Amino acid sequence: GFTVTVFEADAKAGGYLRYGIPDFKLDKRFIDRRLKVMEEEGVEFKTSTQVGKSGSMFASEALVEIINTQEVVDDFDATLITIGARAPRDLHLPGREGVGIHQALDFLSLQNRAYCGERNECRDIEPIIAYGKRVVVIGGGDTGADCVGTANRQGARSVTQIELLPKPPEHRSSSEPWPLWPKVLKTSSSHLEGCDRLWSINTNRFNLVDGIIESIDCSKVEWVEEGGKLKMQPVLGSEFNIEADLVLLAMGFVHVVQEGLVADLGLELDPRGNIRTAGTFHSSHPKVWASGDARRGASLVVHAIADGRAAAEAMMRGL
Ligand SMILES: Cc1cc2nc3c(=O)[nH]c(=O)nc-3n(C[C@H](O)[C@H](O)[C@H](O)COP(=O)(O)OP(=O)(O)OC[C@H]3O[C@@H](n4cnc5c(N)ncnc54)[C@H](O)[C@@H]3O)c2cc1C
Known part of the structure; x- marks a missing residue:
């Protein structure tokens, strides 16, 4: 097995499911229930922790710890980027x-x-x-x-x-x-x-x-x-x-936020401005993979989930 650490800039994990889609459309208890299962499986969530400085975050800067992108990539055997496609049109x-x-x-x-x-x-x-x-x-x-x-x-x-x-x-x-x-x-x-x-x-x-x-x-x-x-x-x-x-x-959204994390690593972008990946979800950086909206562009929840699972499998084979 592997140890998994998730760095999340917001106060809680869940992305647009938690802070984009309204409660009348998605009851947030479903997200909490799934996160609890993941925590019990051993995944460590470090919330209010932003990787790289992009200035596009919602949470108060005083409450968020900004950590160095290169240090994260150096400290772990592999890094998966799932930061969404959040640059609005x-x-x-x-x-x-x-x-x-x-x-x-x-x-x-x-x-x-x-x-x-x-x-x-x-x-x-x-x-x-x-x-x-x-x-x-x-x-x-x-x-x-x-x-x-x-x-x-x-x-x-x-x-x-x-x-x-x-x-x-x-x-x-x-x-x-x-x-x-x-x-x-x-x-x-x-x-x-x-x-x-x-x-x-x-x-x-x-x-x-x-x-x-x-x-x-x-x-x-x-x-x-x-x-x-x-x-x-x-x-x-x-x-x-x-x-x-x-x-x-x-x-809609034009592409992934390119300043901060993506720029710090000098990742190659596709013609639409999202993170370019090979079929294995591998980015242009040897230790970095990408999945979800960050590589597909703004899409759907089912695609983000399927992408995450397939990317995890691809990373497992690569390690
Ligand atoms: C208003 C709205 C309604 C939608 N309705 C639907 C719907 O009805 N059905 C459907 O299927 N899809 C819907 N979607 C789309 C769906 O929510 C997204 O496709 C999905 O959430 C993408 O998941 P993701 O994990 O790739 O990215 P996101 O959900 O965007 O999550 C990215 C996460 O990364 C974090 N992050 C970003 N940068 C950093 C950083 N530098 N350091 C640390 N953390 C960072 C963010 O805080 C966020 O938690 C909707 C989207 C929106 C905005």
Whole structure:
């Protein structure tokens, strides 16, 4: 057997399952139960311990110990990097600096931390509260849906979710026969609880009054097929305005956070900016492997679990 030590920057292990996905979608007792099994098997969890300095962490710097990346790699026979793909996509538009425009994960993570009594352990950021506000969520995926559900639970006055892509069909199209993954309309319980959903909408600017978000200028787009690919075209004269007191950017994640740990080790990246691995999960560093979102890009829980298991097996063979 082997001894296993997990270094976790946050106060508790669990990643986005604990501090991203809301409690109404995932009961955190399931994570605690699984962690307890791992601890009893002998895995040592060193929480509030960040490997390398990246500045992108949520927890208060005063409560986190930052340890040297090279020392970790030197001290252990093998190191597996599972730091997720946490660099968020942003909208660099006029007015982006306005008060009331936030990344979705700041909103969701604060709510999760407040719910489990860890609000005081976060770095010094203002609470983001949807109560009484006209909330606009930009991004039509799972993270956006979680923002809709959380905003409604906080008592938002209205919630509108806008998406750049066209509305997907309700049923599997003939061009996506089983077992291909069907790109069909997903309606979650959060949507059913109440929100307006708009598709094929481009965001053009954030309008501020005294530095605070007041509305968003939008326009409609059309998606036309060109050479087998969908291409976006603006619809002339379709400009409109949505009033907003709180805007949540839920447009996904671009890649792994590259500053800190990844840069410290000089790891090679793939064309999308995630950690490049061979089929054995081996990175470009002889003592370092990678798995989960950090090498695949933002994905799903099942893939992270399967990746972790396969990577452990690959490392075992390599040691
Ligand atoms: C809002 C939201 C909703 C989602 N909903 C779903 C869903 O419904 N279904 C689904 O299947 N998937 C969902 N996902 C995706 C899923 O959560 C991720 O694919 C999965 O959590 C990836 O696991 P991971 O272990 O690779 O990375 P993460 O979950 O991102 O975990 C990375 C961990 O590494 C820690 N860390 C990072 N850097 C360091 C460092 N330098 N030192 C020490 N620790 C560090 C982080 O604190 C974190 O605990 C959702 C994601 C989000 C954000």
